[in-house]
Amino acid sequence: MKHKDNYLFDNPKNVQRLLRVFYFCCAVLVGLELVVHRHTEHAWEGLFGFYPLYGFVGCVVLVVVAKWMRVLLMRPEDYYQASTDDADKDNANQRAVDVEQGRAQP
Incomplete structure (x- = not known):
């Protein structure tokens, strides 16, 4: 029997906890928007x-x-395999031509 590893985010409770932390951070940042004065250009x-x-x-x-x-x-x-196959075919065709014309041995 294979042992399946349990990772941190396989447990739905951990995902919910992380989402709550994110929501809390967002709420804090929106709250700070009301308090913090920004020096803006526009x-x-x-x-x-x-x-x-x-x-x-x-x-x-x-x-x-x-x-x-x-x-x-x-x-x-x-994409890459097709280009190498075409090159191999061209090389084989050229070799066949060379053999027919006596420039290469079979």
Whole structure:
């Protein structure tokens, strides 16, 4: 019988604890937004929740651009294998031609 390793996040209780810690940190940071005075360069930076919204929008844009780039840059699964197979076929064809013309021995 195989022994399956239990990792930290395999237990749903640990995942819930981690989420609670994240939510608590978010609540503390939003609370600090009401208290801490920021020295801003532009008027919109002083809006309540500007930086969290800016970060969220930035992450969404990053994911959308990455998906677009994946479609643009993605290659077939056998991209490299196909190129070596074609080169092998070309070499074999050239060798056959050389043998027929007497430039190489079979």
